[in-house]
Amino acid sequence: MKVFSVIGISKSGKTTTIENIIKELTNRNYSVGSVKEIHYEKFKMDTEGTNTYRHKEAGSQLVTARGIYETDILFQRQLTIDEILSFYHQDFVVLEGVGDKNIPKIITAHTIEEIEERLDEDTFAISGRISNSREDYKGIPVINSKTQLDRLVDLIEEKAKDRLTKKEECKSVTLKIKGKEIAMVPFVENILINIVEGFTQELKGYDPEGDIEICIKR
Structure with a gap:
């Protein structure tokens, strides 16, 4: 999975550039995912008074809204970029507005x-x-995403960084029932990891570097 970010102020052509890039990557038969960073402090996907909001207020730490056309999983905190990327398995993931270090931009x-x-x-x-x-600035190419899209995406193919999350690198989750290991696809593995970590990190004694073991007696 290759990851890169597009950053810039509002109305600078950021989202239009991303739209053009996604279309061209798709035309080249790549699968593409995207992440939008929202800097507006009052932004919330959920709103007061909805059923999912009431679930959260009652104490649910992970709320899912399952609709006919989409499913939204609502974490009650800001996830790190690595945590977010653990849900993605596309060829390319484009980040909008993410200025983190070590991400090609x-x-x-x-x-x-x-x-x-x-x-x-x-x-x-x-x-x-x-x-x-x-056409350039300090040796960095300045490329129009409308008239020079092929050139821009060629450069993305070259410069976007292969990125593995820590969870992908160590493949650290195992589920066993009656001693028999249950096979899981990566997406399910990542869901399980995030649910368990999201719950346990709120507990006293949580160690972010320690292994987590859960045994359910039945």
Whole structure:
């Protein structure tokens, strides 16, 4: 799984650039996932008065809303990027607005000043509105995602980083019933890990580096 991020201020062409990239990666027969970072402090997917909100207020630590066309799992905290990526198994995952270190980045901007505010060693391309007036900046290519999309996605194929989450690296979850190991697909493994860790980390004595063992006697 290859991961990269597109960062930039509002109206800089960020989401349009991502839309174009996703379409072209899909045209190249890659599977694609995406993550949207929301910086608005008052944002909540759930709203007061809904049934799922009432579940949370009653004490449920993991709430799922299962509808006809989509299923939303509502964690009661902000997950780390590695935790989020553990749910993904696509060829590429594009992050919108995630400025974490060690993630290859495309900056979208109106001005040089906006680029400078976000420029770091992980930046491999610049796009957005400024691509209408420049071709490079400090040796970094400035690429228009509408007129030069092939070039931009070629660069993404080269620069996006293969990323394994800690859970994928160690494959640390095992489920046994009557001593017999039960096979699970990676998605189910990750769901189980996140549910157990989400619950146990609220308990006194929780050690983030320690193994977790659960035995249910029946």
